[in-house]
Amino acid sequence: MSPVTSRLVRLSDVTPAEAGRWADLVDRALEPNPFLSPAYLLSASRWLTRTSGILLLVVERDDRMIALLPLSREDRFHGTPLRYATTAGAFLKDDAPLCAPLVDTEQATVALDGLLGFLADRRNGVPPLVEITLLPGNGALHEALHDACRRAGVPMLERSRFERAFLDRASDAPAPRDALSRSKRKQVERLTRRLEEATGSSLVMEDRGDDPRAFETFVALEAAGWKGDVDQDGGALEVTPGAVEWFTDVTDGLRERKNLRLLTLTAGEDVVYMSLLLGAGGSLYSLMDTYDERFAKFSPGVIGRVMEQEFVLGRTTADRFDPCLHPKNVGPSGLYRDRRTLVGVVLATRGLLPRLLVRSVPTLRRLRARVVGTPRETPENAS
Structure with a gap:
């Protein structure tokens, strides 16, 4: 069995070859997500400075990308002194109505195990708390992530939940x-x-x-x-x-595929x-x-x-x-x-204090009280 490798890549440093493997993953994903496609996200890095802090956690096997999770580092986790990484960075929190990570359907178990294993290693520089926003609250990806966290002993806290229109x-x-x-x-x-x-x-x-x-x-x-x-x-x-320049790139890239x-x-x-x-x-x-x-x-x-x-x-x-x-x-x-349910979750990937924070019911209640409404809609789709 070929080894699984994981690494962090700056969005601005993605090579054409990596972009090709990334694009192939989008349509194979357990939860297809065009907002994490290179046509959408990588093209944004060419025109919008708000993407500058995004890091891509990439999991690969046999020269094939099998998972991708975009993260931005933040200093304080909702009123606590703990640093955290989130999908809701300066760009994605406003411009991506879905932040579900890309996970290869046929290799979901090994892909998520590799992803969590990387996050658990402090040498990789990712904070011990990882927030994933706008994740479908039911379905194959949510179940696979839940199972992977259980295997890895990683506590997962659901911080928000809401429903939106769907067909x-x-x-x-x-x-x-x-x-x-x-x-x-x-x-x-x-x-x-x-x-x-x-x-x-x-x-x-x-x-x-x-x-x-x-x-x-x-x-x-x-x-x-x-x-x-x-x-x-x-x-x-x-x-x-x-x-306009960004979305010209977006439409050109998606039209091609x-x-x-x-x-x-x-x-x-x-x-x-x-x-x-x-x-x-x-x-x-x-x-x-x-x-x-x-x-x-x-x-x-x-x-x-x-x-x-x-x-x-x-x-x-x-x-x-x-x-x-x-x-x-x-x-x-x-x-x-x-209707479709979307949730926001937090993973405590390592460390005693982060795990106690996520597992603490009183803390959970306080954190939930800090959540104001639901994630903001992109201005373009307001009507």
């Missing part, structure tokens, strides 16, 4: 439109008719992800609306330094609504969307989100679709029939 092909719930309340369904149908009457054309949803010019249309449409208003803190790509969809709702020649979907494995994630504000009175975002779900189920092979909506967005979240 699961395996759900036995009705079709997306049928799953809406009767009043909401009638509202969507009425708004659709009024929009079609106003434009004189039927609404058509199509995927323009293969066309690089479609992303330029998205950027311009977003900038023309409230998200492009700096005074409203809209956060459009065009008004965020480096964002057939992992990009740009769903576009049109009425004749008019683009009404657009949604940027990032893919990995059998999952799709809608990181940001926008609409033409000339049609605002017809609620194109509502119509678009419903038709987007129908497109995903009817015209893609994706098993899961996550619109990446913060639960506080009650209205948009109500358009989705399913």
Whole structure:
């Protein structure tokens, strides 16, 4: 059996060969995660200074990457004097709605054992407390991590838990439109008719992800609306330094690997609504969307989100679709029939004090009291 090796790599030091092995891991991962793909994360390091502190814990075997966990070092763990490492560093805490580490499905046990073994060795310079945020709270990865911690004797504390909107092909719930309340369904149908009457054309949803010019249309449409208003803190790509350049790289990289969809709702020649979907494995994630504000009175975002779900189920092979909506967005979240649980966990990988901290019930209660709400939504997907 070939040996497993683990090491830390600065994000800025990743070589082209390493990036290739990393990209291959994304689609093999137990929990596919496009936000930890090189197309997304590595390209960000070229344009955004907020990525400068990210280290990649890489586990390899037979010249193949089998696990990857991004970490940023922090000085004080939520009011304690203990240093810690977290996935929620300056960049990922705001720009990654999923922080599940990449773990090879076929080698999950050995990959996680190698990862925890590396973290347990103080010579590697990683703090003894490791926080993993925005991790699916059920499913194969969560179970595999739990089992690996048990094997290694590593206490794991769940610090936060919440649910967000989701679409699961395996759900036995009705079709997306049928799953809406009767009043909401009638509202969507009425708004659709009024929009079609106003434009004189039927609404058509199509995927323009293969066309690089479609992303330029998205950027311009977003900038023309409230998200492009700096005074409203809209956060459009065009008004965020480096964002257009970064996302041009993102879309180019994902398009090359057939992992990009740009769903576009049109009425004749008019683009009404657009949604940027990032893919990995059998999952799709809608990181940001926008609409033409000339049609605002017809609620194109509502119509678009419903038709987007129908497109995903009817015209893609994706098993899961996550619109990446913060639960506080009650209205948009109500358009989705399913829910997914996300948790934040802390691992005490070594040392008496960190392990006592994680195992202490009174301390656990105090730490939970410090958690304010749930992780912040990316500005681009607020609606």
